[in-house]
Amino acid sequence: MSNELVTIQPGELKFPFKLKQQSLCSFQLINNTDNYLVFKVKTTSTKKYAVRPNRGVVLPKATCNVTVTMQAPKEAPPGMQCKDRFLVQSVIAPSGATVKDITSDMFNKEPCRVIEENKLRVLYVAPPQFPSTILESSEEGPAQKEVTGYMSSDVSSFTPVSKDLNELKEKLFESQAKISKFTEEKSAALQQKQKLEQELVRSENKALIKRSNHERARLGFPFLFVCFIGIVGIILGYYFHS
Known part of the structure; x- marks a missing residue:
């Protein structure tokens, strides 16, 4: 399942079905852009499934693995058909965004905001x-x-x-x-590295500005002193010639 912002593989969630036993399924969320993306996973049966992570940040051109755990079913549905659905929402985020920066307002539909939605259906596979x-x-x-x-x-x-x-x-x-887990840790490490690099650049810029101001102040004082001596000399010359 490929769209403008993300590609989701596979496009369906297939769970090995067995009574009174949990089962796992996973999918990959691939960032197709050169921007940071934040995503959120929703489901029609929140008590039935556990999603890890259910929200996160995907770096440019990177991939995030999402694991879905289905609780142990007590009975088989008619015809082994499942009506559960998952919705993956994706939106462009500011550069350097982290999981802590994700808010619910990011996924509110607004005229100037593009929110991409991908629907995944659930299939039961007999063991x-x-x-x-x-x-x-x-x-x-x-x-x-x-x-x-x-x-x-x-x-x-x-x-x-x-x-x-x-x-x-x-x-x-x-x-x-x-x-x-490793992907999340790598993403967090890269984000931390970028933040440190940005802070280092800002510190260097502040140091250059401070040094420049100091040089200007140091060079400006002798010039003012020379002007003052010149003015005093003109006044004294005028006084002695008068």
Whole structure:
């Protein structure tokens, strides 16, 4: 999903759906401009989802990772269809803006302000299904036992894979959370660096102005003194010649 200010990837939020178990999903917000951008994420079901970060600053041409956590569902919706929606609002901010500078007024619609809005829909994705173990009974015939043994061995071969997939998913979610945290820290560090550079430039300018004023004052005093001596000499000359 690409617009003038930002590009959001992916354009949909896909959550692995499992009863009584939380699930995570993430998306990237890419700044397409050479300006600072601030963003805010809204949802139609605030109690159902947790968004981190739900607002933030994206540096020029930079990317911000947003992680969304869905609370453990107690029941499946009809047809596995979800009506929840997310809205990502983006607006140009002053250079050097930080998260502390974000206010609600920034997202108020005004004639001279461009607020870009991107809507994301939520999709439920069924987790992978594996064959269940068929218990072998004493009354089963040879053919049924053969099928049962095949299914049982099939399950045993898939069980470690399922476990590994879950571990990989957990590691992936942890990595995404760490990347999001590192991105925020990098953004804060760059903003702090820019502020320090601006303060250094202002300090140097003040020092140059102060030095210039001092030089002018130092050079102006001898000139005034010479003028004063000259005026006194003219007065004395006139007095002695009169």
